Amino acid sequence: MGGDQIDEAVAHTAAVLRAAADRDWGAKAGGVDWSCLKTSEHIAGVLAAYACQLTGRATDGWVPFDTFLDEGTGPEGAIHAIEAAAGLLSAVVRTTPRGVRAYHSYPSGGADASGFAAMGVTELLLHTYDIAHALGVDAEPPVSLAEAVLSHLFPHVPPTPAGGTPWTTLLWATGRGDLPDRARVTQWRWHNPYALPAGELSLRELTPAAAADLAEGGTGGLTWLGGAPFGGTRAASGATFNKYVAGVHRPGWGVYALVRTADEVAVGGMGFHGPPDDEGCVEVGYDLVEPARGNGYATVALRALSAWALTHPEVTSLLALTTPENVASQKVATGAGYVRLPDRTPHRAYGLHRKAPSRVITTSSARSTGPAEGVTKSPSWN
Numbered sequence: 001m002g003g004d005q006i007d008e009a010v011a012h013t014a015a016v017l018r019a020a021a022d023r024d025w026g027a028k029a030g031g032v033d034w035s036c037l038k039t040s041e042h043i044a045g046v047l048a049a050y051a052c053q054l055t056g057r058a059t060d061g062w063v064p065f066d067t068f069l070d071e072g073t074g075p076e077g078a079i080h081a082i083e084a085a086a087g088l089l090s091a092v093v094r095t096t097p098r099g100v101r102a103y104h105s106y107p108s109g110g111a112d113a114s115g116f117a118a119m120g121v122t123e124l125l126l127h128t129y130d131i132a133h134a135l136g137v138d139a140e141p142p143v144s145l146a147e148a149v150l151s152h153l154f155p156h157v158p159p160t161p162a163g164g165t166p167w168t169t170l171l172w173a174t175g176r177g178d179l180p181d182r183a184r185v186t187q188w189r190w191h192n193p194y195a196l197p198a199g200e201l202s203l204r205e206l207t208p209a210a211a212a213d214l215a216e217g218g219t220g221g222l223t224w225l226g227g228a229p230f231g232g233t234r235a236a237s238g239a240t241f242n243k244y245v246a247g248v249h250r251p252g253w254g255v256y257a258l259v260r261t262a263d264e265v266a267v268g269g270m271g272f273h274g275p276p277d278d279e280g281c282v283e284v285g286y287d288l289v290e291p292a293r294g295n296g297y298a299t300v301a302l303r304a305l306s307a308w309a310l311t312h313p314e315v316t317s318l319l320a321l322t323t324p325e326n327v328a329s330q331k332v333a334t335g336a337g338y339v340r341l342p343d344r345t346p347h348r349a350y351g352l353h354r355k356a357p358s359r360v361i362t363t364s365s366a367r368s369t370g371p372a373e374g375v376t377k378s379p380s381w382n
Helices: 003-018 036-055 075-095 113-135 143-153 166-173 208-215 231-246 297-309 327-335
Strands: 195-198 201-205 255-260 265-272 281-288 317-322 339-344 347-353
Touching: 003 075, 003 113, 003 143, 036 075, 036 113, 075 113, 113 143, 113 166, 143 166, 143 208, 195 297, 201 297, 208 231, 231 255, 231 265, 231 281, 255 297, 265 297, 281 297, 297 317, 297 327, 317 327, 327 347
Parallel strands: 281 317
Antiparallel strands: 195 201, 201 255, 255 265, 265 281, 317 347, 339 347
16 A cells, blocks of 8 residues: 555545535534534544654654644535645655554554555545535445455455445445445454564564465565565465455464565565464464575564464464474574474474473364475475
């Protein structure tokens, strides 16, 4: 998500709202407790606030200011304010260096420029709908915008059902509409991808769209050391996207890119084969591009990812599998605090436990889809 999507979204908003500029904007907007005019003020204000979070590099909270329409402003003035604020956010998103993050409360206290772009587009689409719904005009946006918002901020939402559209799914996911055979949503949150610090690296959670791009031979929007990721990252990304399409993906429990923060270059991939199983065990996998090996990146990253996993009460243990000859991957696991477990033929098994290390992961305590490859062999995250 970026400036182009913000520009497309605000053009849609302006066209929809100008079609209703002659109607009663004092009427209550749909789905919120504000009038249509107050809702338009909110749109402009939140877009400006997002821009200032990024320009101010705010990391601990919101920049302490607010935005209001001048007294006596009417619909056309409100639309102009939205256009101006969206232009500001679009320009800021385009010029914010990769890797810069600023405060936003959910889910992990921050977002990068693409995250703020996605949130800005969401504010535009949904609140335009709230106003248009009250004023009796159509507000369905371009399909590509609804799809992009769902992929970036709503990866936990089941895929669009037969007969539906990405827009009807987004309305359902935000409590604004109904879908067949699904209960109406009464509480919701979006999900900005996690960024987990790990020494010289940052573990950047991949969105379903980025995962799909990697699986298809792209870069996932990243600059890769050596020009491309190792094969295991592509395979794992494909598995993550397939789970998203199937409606079983859980945010946080997919693939992360290992990004060197000094130059914003990706050096590998790491992540989970899926969420914790019924016994609380989660399986990890990892790889590095060849030019990045020998620097300790995988070990540091695995420690950080494992520590993050163990902050979740449902996780009791982590499992890594390697082929017997993959000594480098085994060293990564033990260097990150994992201990040797009974083999899971034909793989060697390593585990990390929340409780005393005497607890053993048995061959039935975790499902596996392949070894945790890391450094010397062809990855098999599948």
